[in-house]
Amino acid sequence: MGIFPTLWTWISFLAWLVCSAPHANLARQSAGCTEDYFKGIIPVGVSIEQVQDVTSGSFTQSGDLGYPTMPTGLPPLCAVTVSNDTAGYRFGLFLPNDWNERLLVIGGYAFLGGINWLDMGAGAQYGMASLSTDTGHSSGQGDMTWATTEERKVNWAYQALEGSISLGKTLIQTYYNDRAIAYSYYSGCSTGGRQGLKQIQRDPNVFDGALIGAPAWDTKNLMPWISKTATWNLPEDAAGSISDNNLFLQLQAEVLRQCDPLDGVRDNIVSSLLACREHFDFSRISCDALTNQATCWTQAQIETAQKMYNDYITSDGDFVYEGLDYSSEAAWGTFLMPADPNNANNVRRNFDAQYERTFMGYGPDWQITSYNDTVVSDSRARDESSVHASADQFHLGSFRDSGKIIMYAGLADATVPVKHTTLYYNKTVQAMGDIDSFFRYFQIPGMDHCWGTPSNVKAPWMIGGAGQAVQRPPYASAHSVPLGFSDAKHDALLALIDWVENGNAVTQIIASEFNFTDSTGQHIALYRQRPLCPFPQAAVWDGKGSQDEASSWRCA
Ligand SMILES: *[C@@H]1O[C@H](CO)[C@@H](O)[C@H](O)[C@H]1NC(C)=O
Ligand SMILES: *[C@@H]1O[C@H](CO)[C@@H](O)[C@H](O)[C@H]1NC(C)=O
Ligand SMILES: *[C@@H]1O[C@H](CO)[C@@H](O)[C@H](O)[C@H]1NC(C)=O
Ligand SMILES: *[C@@H]1O[C@H](CO)[C@@H](O)[C@H](O)[C@H]1NC(C)=O
Ligand SMILES: [Ca+2]
Secondary structure: OOOOHHHHHHHHHHHHHHHOOOOOOHHHHHHOOOHHHHHOOOOEEEEEEEEEOOOOOOOOOOOOOOOOOOOOOOEEEEEEEEEOOOOEEEEEEEOOOOOOOEEEEEOOOOEEOOOOOOHHHHHHOOOOEEEEEEOOOOOOOOOOOOOOOOHHHHHHHHHHHHHHHHHHHHHHHOOOOOOOOOOOEEEEHHHHHEEEHHHHHHOOOOOOEEEEEEEOOHHHHHHHHHHHHHOOOOOOOOOOOOOOOOHHHHHHHHHHHHHHHOOOOOOOOOOHHHHHHHHOOOOOOHHOOOOOOOHHHHHHHHHHHHHHOOEOOOOOOOOEOOOOOOOOOOOOOHHEEOOOOOOOOOOEEOOHHHHHHHOOOOOOOOHHHHOOOHHHHHHEEEHHHOOOOOOOOOOOOOHHHHOOOEEEEEOOOOOOOOHHHHHHHHHHHHHOOOOOOEEEEEEEOOOOOOOOOOOOOOOOEEOOOOOOHHHOHHHOOOOOOOOOOOOOOOHHHHHHHHHHHHHHHHHEEEEEEEEEEEOOOOOOOEEEEEEEEEOOOOOEEOOOOOOOOHHHHHOO
């Protein structure tokens, strides 16, 4: 695969010298953590941007627009930035000195461009070598202007991740003195979930296990749906338009009030979306002639909300996308609130119009007001003929025999509707039959997109999923589940590892929620825990024990 320099020979010899000693790899690694070493082992077409021997716990790389927060509290490791100059993407590696022979590939979010060092830091703390790609561009939140060339689009779709894993695996094994990677894992949420599924669909041997959160798998339908939601709330002066975020909070609070008890337990968590959908009564917050319009929903606004709850079906009756679910309203502002009129992206709502302008080539002047249902068929055609970002090859082939997937999604997700995640699961069942032996799906009542829960809900949601631990203290140095719950019962990644390596199928994952104990958000205490169950099971309370303790619940 490449050039073997003289340095390589010398280092092999050193490694051989110490290989029978305890911690032989340690001696070998500090010798290897230099630019010269990596320049010596990379193939043609690739360059080494940076190598840092991290001994202080901190790693920094300036100018990372996508992931500016850098991890702290790292174990001693070698941080490497590799650039594939021919294809135009970069990837980062964290190579812990004390390596457990596992690889953790880390996903990205949205259309961000950068190396996700923060989530890689969690991987390193598990003792795993971790890898993340910038997906071939540099960009911050809400910016899709980079997607101007076919290569950049394809890099974001899958190519950058695929190429990074392929070369990354070789570099890792070489660096660790030709010790083989014993197990390869993946963890990603949202776009990261899509990337992981897509990679498994392209190569069933790529991972032994994948932890997939709220996957944005259906790019070609998701992006038109997001634009469609913007049109439902436009123009700003229309009777049905909602521009006050408090109305969304009010709706969420009313949904909670009415639907919390419908699942049989008053716990501030809406756990039965079906019962809520059947029984929710909008009239409790609708405006009558006497009420103040700022604190109630007009009939026209209620119709806008109904569109959000309903599936997006074109005027021709073509199903596009599952609707949002009850309990997700607190975060509806993401797609519905007016964007700053002077925003650099020239959009009226977050994300609106950008996919059409760049990925679909409609150009920078295209406005959301030009949206019509033909965007859907056009989006599908373009994705299917060239970019192939959507992860919609539901038959996972031989992955059934060689790998495991744990997928999870929050019932209160307002970005990737939970029903669309369920649709992915259902379609995989349709394509493959019984998938229980290798693919389990866990819904998390009360959780928003990937992490978090509204403050009036405080549902247990932390399971060591992508990006979760760093939401709570100790933030940039966090990993797994805090306060002593870093085990296979409470951490979905550790549960996945136990399933893959020891054959212990995951029958439940105990989710945790913590209270802040100080006003500055630096300290937490355990609030409550509850098992998450493999779909279609749900957690059932025993009717006696504390509802805040996992042992009072079982999956049924
Ligand atoms: C660079 O990336 C392209 C596309 O992924 C890939 O075909 C090529 O092998 C990569 N080069 C190296 C040396 O990894
Ligand atoms: C629908 O939108 C597309 C893209 O903006 C445009 O080319 C087409 O003319 C529109 N069709 C109708 C019937 O308005
Ligand atoms: C998924 O399948 C379950 C069980 O058959 C069904 O109840 C549910 O409505 C399906 N959901 C979606 C979104 O397809
Ligand atoms: C945590 O917060 C909840 C309400 O948000 C409260 O009911 C509970 O008593 C708190 N628990 C602890 C241990 O502070
Ligand atoms: Ca409840």
